[in-house]
Amino acid sequence: TQLLEQSPQFLSIQEGENLTVYCNSSSVFSSLQWYRQEPGEGPVLLVTVVTGGEVKKLKRLTFQFGDARKDSSLHITAAQPGDTGLYLCAGAPSGYALNFGKGTSLLVTP
Amino acid sequence: DTAVSQTPKYLVTQMGNDKSIKCEQNLGHDTMYWYKQDSKKFLKIMFSYNNKELIINETVPNRFSPKSPDKAHLNLHINSLELGDSAVYFCASSQFAGGPSDTQYFGPGTRLTVL
Numbered sequence: 001t002q003l004l005e006q007s008p009q010f011l012s013i014q015e016g017e018n019l020t021v022y023c024n025s026s027s028v029f030s031s032l033q034w035y036r037q038e039p040g041e042g043p044v045l046l047v048t049v050v051t052g053g054e055v056k057k058l059k060r061l062t063f064q065f066g067d068a069r070k071d072s073s074l075h076i077t078a079a080q081p082g083d084t085g086l087y088l089c090a091g092a093p094s095g096y097a098l099n100f101g102k103g104t105s106l107l108v109t110p
Numbered sequence: 111d112t113a114v115s116q117t118p119k120y121l122v123t124q125m126g127n128d129k130s131i132k133c134e135q136n137l138g139h140d141t142m143y144w145y146k147q148d149s150k151k152f153l154k155i156m157f158s159y160n161n162k163e164l165i166i167n168e169t170v171p172n173r174f175s176p177k178s179p180d181k182a183h184l185n186l187h188i189n190s191l192e193l194g195d196s197a198v199y200f201c202a203s204s205q206f207a208g209g210p211s212d213t214q215y216f217g218p219g220t221r222l223t224v225l
């Protein structure tokens with residue numbers, strides 16, 4: 001099993017602050033995905049990064065795939081309470097089901 | 111319209127009982143999955159079906175048996191429930207059988223509590 005390590009595990013910040021979440025592996029992935037899960041719901045896909053060095057932006061969220069395709073980061077600018085949730089990175093080493101990281105639980109307080 | 115639905119949303123039962131969780135997707139997808147999310151929020155694949163055929167069967171006790179009567183449905187039956195089975199179980203579906211362009215859509219989860 002190709003492991004995905006996420007850090008930090010928990011993050012509590014105030015509205016308006018910036019933050020970065022990391023997803024690291026010792027293995028190479030053909031692509032990595034980022035999901036957000038809100039309490040009582042299933043994960044929802046935010047983005048898929050495919051090319052090493054790729055940067056994708058989704059409003060205030062910036063996703064980067066490492067050059068060696070072993071790591072990825074998620075940066076949130078000016079966090080808002082609506083960004084609160086569990087952020088999960090995931091990769092599909094065999095092309096089928098996803099291996100998930102253990103998640104970063106983000107709390108943004110007004 | 112709900113894309114991936116699961117029933118029940120909550121399930122509380124005694125140790126030793128047998129229970130089933132149902133999942134349906136109306137997206138026309140070929141592949142469906144069962145994931146287990148433990149108390150620490152770790153999400154782990156259990157099974158995957160592609161066009162009603164089992165393609166992934168992770169190290170899961172034999173007490174867990176998936177059944178796919180058709181492409182739109184994937185049910186999970188659990189025999190002789192144990193305390194350690196308490197978790198949230200998520201069903202998901204995707205158009206293909208993986209790959210970078212394949213997006214998985216998750217259901218709302220079934221919270222199973224074994225007493």
